[in-house]
Amino acid sequence: MPLQLVLFVTSRCNMRCDHCFYLDEINDSSRTELSLDQIESLAKELGGLHWIALSGGEPYLRKDLVEIFKAFYKYSRPNIMSHVTNGYYPDRISEMTRKMAEACPKSKNLVIFSLDGLKETHEQIRHSPGSFEKVRESIESVQKHQSDYPNLETGVVITAQENNREELIPLIEYIESKLIPDGIYINLQRDHTQPSNVLVDPLTLKNYQEAVAFYEDLRNKKHLKKSKILDRLLDGKNKLQKRMIAKIAEENSYQLPCLAGKVSVVVDELGNVYACELLKDPMGNLTNQSFKEIWFGEKSVSLSNSITENKCYCTHECAMSSSLLFNPPKLLHSMVAGMLG
Numbered sequence: 001m002p003l004q005l006v007l008f009v010t011s012r013c014n015m016r017c018d019h020c021f022y023l024d025e026i027n028d029s030s031r032t033e034l035s036l037d038q039i040e041s042l043a044k045e046l047g048g049l050h051w052i053a054l055s056g057g058e059p060y061l062r063k064d065l066v067e068i069f070k071a072f073y074k075y076s077r078p079n080i081m082s083h084v085t086n087g088y089y090p091d092r093i094s095e096m097t098r099k100m101a102e103a104c105p106k107s108k109n110l111v112i113f114s115l116d117g118l119k120e121t122h123e124q125i126r127h128s129p130g131s132f133e134k135v136r137e138s139i140e141s142v143q144k145h146q147s148d149y150p151n152l153e154t155g156v157v158i159t160a161q162e163n164n165r166e167e168l169i170p171l172i173e174y175i176e177s178k179l180i181p182d183g184i185y186i187n188l189q190r191d192h193t194q195p196s197n198v199l200v201d202p203l204t205l206k207n208y209q210e211a212v213a214f215y216e217d218l219r220n221k222k223h224l225k226k227s228k229i230l231d232r233l234l235d236g237k238n239k240l241q242k243r244m245i246a247k248i249a250e251e252n253s254y255q256l257p258c259l260a261g262k263v264s265v266v267v268d269e270l271g272n273v274y275a276c277e278l279l280k281d282p283m284g285n286l287t288n289q290s291f292k293e294i295w296f297g298e299k300s301v302s303l304s305n306s307i308t309e310n311k312c313y314c315t316h317e318c319a320m321s322s323s324l325l326f327n328p329p330k331l332l333h334s335m336v337a338g339m340l341g
């Protein structure tokens with residue numbers, strides 16, 4: 001059974017961002033959503049999970065978001081429960097994250113806010129006037145709960161792309177000095193023609209690598225002061241992950257076996273089950289089959305084997321993260337490197 005689930009809870013969204021890989025699906029009124037009962041059955045069938053990541057669309061447009069988290073906490077007790085939001089609804093986000101953190105005390109509750117530039121750039125990319133201030137308010141509103149709920153963490157994700165590539169370092173400086181989240185994640189814009197054909201604009205790639213190095217340096221300085229061993233080990237893994245992503249993008253070549261469909265799985269709001277969201281052909285659908293029927297079915301087994309045999313590759317951060325975590329030699333090497341700074 002998988003240890004990581006990415007669940008798209010809705011395709012509704014209040015934005016239309018330039019880099020969104022889900023644009024064709026966003027606000028398509030013909031797309032239904034799995035009900036809370038269906039999601040609860042999925043959680044029951046999955047049992048223990050290491051990491052559940054909720055995504056969309058904008059997850060906070062689902063009124064039952066807290067109940068969805070509760071269902072996974074009850075049946076899967078994940079170590080990490082994360083979700084990504086565009087941060088447009090500070091009041092709703094504040095109230096719902098407080099409830100989530102309260103209801104799931106033994107899981108790390110990670111709220112990740114998307115921010116792609118300083119005010120003008122961010123709002124241009126997102127086609128959403130006023131959204132920069134909203135995301136700032138939302139981050140603050142969640143941070144206010146952190147003293148009551150130590151399991152609650154905030155992150156900011158930046159998607160490096162042509163439209164913000166020159167602003168990445170000033171943006172990191174702004175986030176580190178003004179927003180002060182627990183972590184910053186710098187992602188490389190996903191090329192829609194992947195898999196195994198990664199085409200990234202060379203200048204964007206160069207600026208992405210510089211931004212990653214800049215942030216690693218900041219983290220190193222912080223952690224050398226704090227000397228938190230676990231943080232340094234994880235930093236090592238993250239560093240290797242970023243290097244591999246850059247190498248894949250630079251050389252358009254395979255670097256390590258992808259374990260999508262073996263340790264991680266993606267379910268969309270319609271109930272389609274995928275090895276990853278880039279492979280568009282679903283392994284099955286939860287509205288007419290149970291998860292176990294799909295996961296242990298012929299189609300899934302042959303797909304996950306073909307991913308490894310055919311050396312499928314891409315720059316997908318989540319899939320890469322799981323693939324590294326379950327690749328002991330690479331993991332050990334990266335963690336030792338992280339320890340040494």
Ligand code: SF4
Nearest residue numbers: 013015016017020057
């Ligand atoms: S906020 Fe997220 S889901 Fe909505 S359009 Fe932007 S990238 Fe896509």
Ligand code: SF4
Nearest residue numbers: 195258276312314319
């Ligand atoms: S490398 Fe993995 S995550 Fe990327 S497209 Fe192939 S199966 Fe999907």
